[in-house]
Amino acid sequence: MNPHGGYPSLNPVEFSLALNAVSTILFAIGLFNSSSISVQIGVLNDLTDTIGLLIMMLSLRRVRRSFKYPFGTERGVYITSLIALMMFSGSIVGFAANRVSTSIASRLEVHSTPISLYSVSASTALNSVSLLYSLRSLRRNSGDPTTKGTIVDSTADTLAGLISLIALYTRSPIVDIVGSLLMTSLILGISLSIGMRIYEVLVGRTPPKKVLKEILDRVLKVDGVRDVNVFKAAMITEDEYLLILEVEVDGGISVEKAEKLADTIERVVKEAEPRFKHVYIELIPVRREPPTYKRIMSEIDALEE
Amino acid sequence: MNPHGGYPSLNPVEFSLALNAVSTILFAIGLFNSSSISVQIGVLNDLTDTIGLLIMMLSLRRVRRSFKYPFGTERGVYITSLIALMMFSGSIVGFAANRVSTSIASRLEVHSTPISLYSVSASTALNSVSLLYSLRSLRRNSGDPTTKGTIVDSTADTLAGLISLIALYTRSPIVDIVGSLLMTSLILGISLSIGMRIYEVLVGRTPPKKVLKEILDRVLKVDGVRDVNVFKAAMITEDEYLLILEVEVDGGISVEKAEKLADTIERVVKEAEPRFKHVYIELIPVRREPPTYKRIMSEIDALEE
Numbered sequence: 001m002n003p004h005g006g007y008p009s010l011n012p013v014e015f016s017l018a019l020n021a022v023s024t025i026l027f028a029i030g031l032f033n034s035s036s037i038s039v040q041i042g043v044l045n046d047l048t049d050t051i052g053l054l055i056m057m058l059s060l061r062r063v064r065r066s067f068k069y070p071f072g073t074e075r076g077v078y079i080t081s082l083i084a085l086m087m088f089s090g091s092i093v094g095f096a097a098n099r100v101s102t103s104i105a106s107r108l109e110v111h112s113t114p115i116s117l118y119s120v121s122a123s124t125a126l127n128s129v130s131l132l133y134s135l136r137s138l139r140r141n142s143g144d145p146t147t148k149g150t151i152v153d154s155t156a157d158t159l160a161g162l163i164s165l166i167a168l169y170t171r172s173p174i175v176d177i178v179g180s181l182l183m184t185s186l187i188l189g190i191s192l193s194i195g196m197r198i199y200e201v202l203v204g205r206t207p208p209k210k211v212l213k214e215i216l217d218r219v220l221k222v223d224g225v226r227d228v229n230v231f232k233a234a235m236i237t238e239d240e241y242l243l244i245l246e247v248e249v250d251g252g253i254s255v256e257k258a259e260k261l262a263d264t265i266e267r268v269v270k271e272a273e274p275r276f277k278h279v280y281i282e283l284i285p286v287r288r289e290p291p292t293y294k295r296i297m298s299e300i301d302a303l304e305e
Numbered sequence: 306m307n308p309h310g311g312y313p314s315l316n317p318v319e320f321s322l323a324l325n326a327v328s329t330i331l332f333a334i335g336l337f338n339s340s341s342i343s344v345q346i347g348v349l350n351d352l353t354d355t356i357g358l359l360i361m362m363l364s365l366r367r368v369r370r371s372f373k374y375p376f377g378t379e380r381g382v383y384i385t386s387l388i389a390l391m392m393f394s395g396s397i398v399g400f401a402a403n404r405v406s407t408s409i410a411s412r413l414e415v416h417s418t419p420i421s422l423y424s425v426s427a428s429t430a431l432n433s434v435s436l437l438y439s440l441r442s443l444r445r446n447s448g449d450p451t452t453k454g455t456i457v458d459s460t461a462d463t464l465a466g467l468i469s470l471i472a473l474y475t476r477s478p479i480v481d482i483v484g485s486l487l488m489t490s491l492i493l494g495i496s497l498s499i500g501m502r503i504y505e506v507l508v509g510r511t512p513p514k515k516v517l518k519e520i521l522d523r524v525l526k527v528d529g530v531r532d533v534n535v536f537k538a539a540m541i542t543e544d545e546y547l548l549i550l551e552v553e554v555d556g557g558i559s560v561e562k563a564e565k566l567a568d569t570i571e572r573v574v575k576e577a578e579p580r581f582k583h584v585y586i587e588l589i590p591v592r593r594e595p596p597t598y599k600r601i602m603s604e605i606d607a608l609e610e
Contacts, residue, residue: 044399067604068511070537070549075508079387083500086388090395091402094349098403195388202507203380204541206373232375236509244375244549244585255563256556256590280549280585285561299372 016154017053019130023157024050026123030164033116035108037099037180038167041092042160045187046123048088049153071278074237075202082198089191096184100177110176112168120168124161130154152190159186204234207241209303211273215243216300218268220293224249224261226286228293233276242278243269251285258283321459322358324435328462329355331428335469338421340413342404342485343472346397347425347465350492353393354458376583379542380507387503394496401489405482415481417473425473429466435459457495464491509539512546514608516578520548521605523573525598529554529566531591533598538581547583548574556590563588 024046031043131154138151163179206212212233219228230246249261262281269276329351336348436459443456468484511517517538524533535551554566567586574581 067601068608069508070511070539071509073508076504079504079507082384082387083391083504086391087395087398087496090392090397091399092395093392094396094399094401095403096399097396098400102407191392199381199384199388202384203374203378204376206375234375249560251559251561251564253560254556254590255554255558255560255588258560258563259556259589262587262589280587282567282585282587283560284564284567285559296372303373 015133016130017050019126020046020050020053020153020157023123023126023130026119026126027161027164029119030116030123030168033113033119034168035111036116036164036167036176037096037103038160038164038176038183039116039120040099041096041180041183042120042123042157042164044088044092044095045160045183046157048084048092049157051084051088053153071236071242072240074240078198078201078237082195082202085191085194089187092187093184096180100180103173103177107173110167110171110173112171117165117168120161120164124158124165127154127157127161131158152194156183156186156190159183201235201238204236206233206303207235207273207275209300211241211275212300212303213297214272215269215276216293216296218272219245219247219265222261222265222268224253225265226250227291228296229284229287230282231293231296236278239275240278241273241276243276244280244282246282246284248286249283320438321435322355324431324438325351325355325358325458325462328428328431328435331424331431332466332469334424335421335428335473338418338424339473340416341421341469341472341481342401342408343465343469343481343488344421344425345404346401346485346488347428347462347469349393349397349400350465350488351428351462353389353397354462356389356393358458376541376547377545379545383503383506383542387500387507390496390499394492397492398489401485405485408478408482412478415472415476415478417476422470422473425466425469429463429470432459432462432466436463457499461488461491461495464488506540506543509541511538511608512540512578512580514605516546516580517605517608518602519577520574520581521598521601523577524550524552524570527566527570527573529558530570531555532596533601534589534592535587536598536601541583544580545583546578546581548581549585549587551587551589553591554588 024043027039027043027046030039131151134151134154160183163183167176167179212231215233216228216231219225225247227248228245229248230244232242232244234242236242245265247262247265249258253261262283265281266279269279329348332344332348332351335344436456439456439459465488468488472481472484517536520538521533521536524530530552532553533550534553535549537547537549539547541547550570552567552570554563558566567588570586571584574584
């Protein structure tokens with residue numbers, strides 16, 4: 001029995017992987033029964049999704065924390081996803097550029113058979129099921145990056161299927177060429193937008209403004225905190241943040257007392273936002289200078305939402 | 306005058322970029338005067354190198370440190386390089402797979418003209434100059450990642466030129482097909498090996514074993530340090546390391562004294578390895594337990610070189 005009640009639910013990545021594999025096979029049957037470029041790109045797109053999902057699953061399994069990787073290997077999922085995404089969208093672009101230029105030169109009618117129509121229809125139907133499933137699981141855990149990625153993939157797959165069907169049905173080389181250019185641009189656009197999001201995490205962007213404001217507020221309210229000089233917050237992943245603080249306290253208190261204060265600050269931070277899994281606090285004696293936390297606050301305010 | 310004497314020397318990335326642009330144009334002249342797939346892949350390879358180098362230069366210029374990116378945007382160079390590398394090697398694979406399969410089916414003799422032979426020869430000569438230049442600058446600063454990348458690029462370019470020349474000279478479709486498959490595998494292999502190196506940095510690997518051993522040794526020798534409990538060292542880039550320490554000291558000393566001790570530890574670390582640009586030290590009262598620095602030492606010893 002699932003402790004949360006109801007039926008046991010597959011991880012959306014695993015579910016997508018299974019559907020994608022079947023859909024790739026169906027689409028490939030269409031490939032051998034037609035000369036449409038859209039179908040060829042559709043097969044490539046499905047195949048690369050399957051490989052990408054496999055890599056993602058393997059790297060999710062390899063999660064570990066060790067001395068060699070002090071902040072874990074969770075970031076690895078972002079990197080392998082980026083590698084798979086860029087390599088495969090690159091290969092689709094190279095393939096399409098080549099095929100489309102040949103096809104413009106020849107302008108042959110698209111060859112299609114009933115089998116190709118049936119198999120591509122079945123594949124498209126499967127992809128739309130995958131899309132609906134991901135949309136449903138997005139409503140449950142809206143922040144999950146892999147679910148969002150899966151939705152984007154399924155949308156592209158469903159569209160690719162629809163364009164291929166139109167090309168197979170009309171047998172028009174113009175529809176096929178325009179359709180495959182559309183699909184290629186769509187795939188490229190999606191890849192680059194996912195790439196930008198991954199970039200922000202890998203480069204070590206600061207967490208959302210709202211979170212930072214709340215954390216700084218709460219730290220300043222802790223008894224014994226006089227000022228905050230350093231406030232470095234960075235994303236390790238979208239679910240795991242790092243926070244480094246330099247906090248001013250009375251210079252006369254002992255290291256023993258100071259440790260208790262640092263423990264309190266760490267607890268307050270983790271209660272306000274549990275994603276701060278790495279919190280490090282340096283305590284230093286209070287300085288004769290205007291409070292620096294105000295500068296930090298205005299820097300937080302200056303961040304875009 | 307260059308303060309180091311001698312002639313002013315171009316950054317190897319800029320030098321490579323200039324040579325690559327000229328070499329791409331020469332190679333492209335060969336393209337319009339021949340039907341060789343090797344030449345086509347050679348042009349793609351040169352073109353993608355040029356674009357990749359441009360991206361690398363632009364991201365080197367955008368280096369900045371801000372509240373939004375607490376550890377700077379230097380990592381961005383690694384990510385944009387990875388994106389360019391994977392996208393372009395992917396597009397070469399897609400292109401080659403397509404062209405080679407068509408060529409195997411037709412087996413037409415490779416069409417070549419004297420112009421294509423001359424322009425590809427000139428392009429190959431330029432690429433070998435770029436290779437020699439990068440090898441020379443590697444001897445001067447051996448750790449630089451962009452120089453290493455440039456060497457790998459130039460080697461691939463020179464080889465691609467040589468293979469294209471053989472295909473143009475012999476006009477044999479077999480030589481052309483085998484040559485273009487060789488070039489594609491070479492490009493793919495190089496991309497993946499550079500990708501692995503970038504992976505290690507982006508995931509946040511610990512710096513080399515030798516460095517860690519020396520740092521821990523020196524910290525333990527600082528007067529007042531009783532034990533080290535946390536020793537987290539991670540690469541932000543290959544030239545910029547992060548170190549987080551938790552150090553045990555006498556519980557009775559004041560925060561004022563403790564700060565001086567922390568400053569000393571930070572100075573000792575930075576003197577031993579200036580790449581530790583981010584050093585954060587938590588001081589806590591000494592614990593009644595066996596020393597934990599021994600466990601850290603054995604973890605460092607267990608790292609591969």
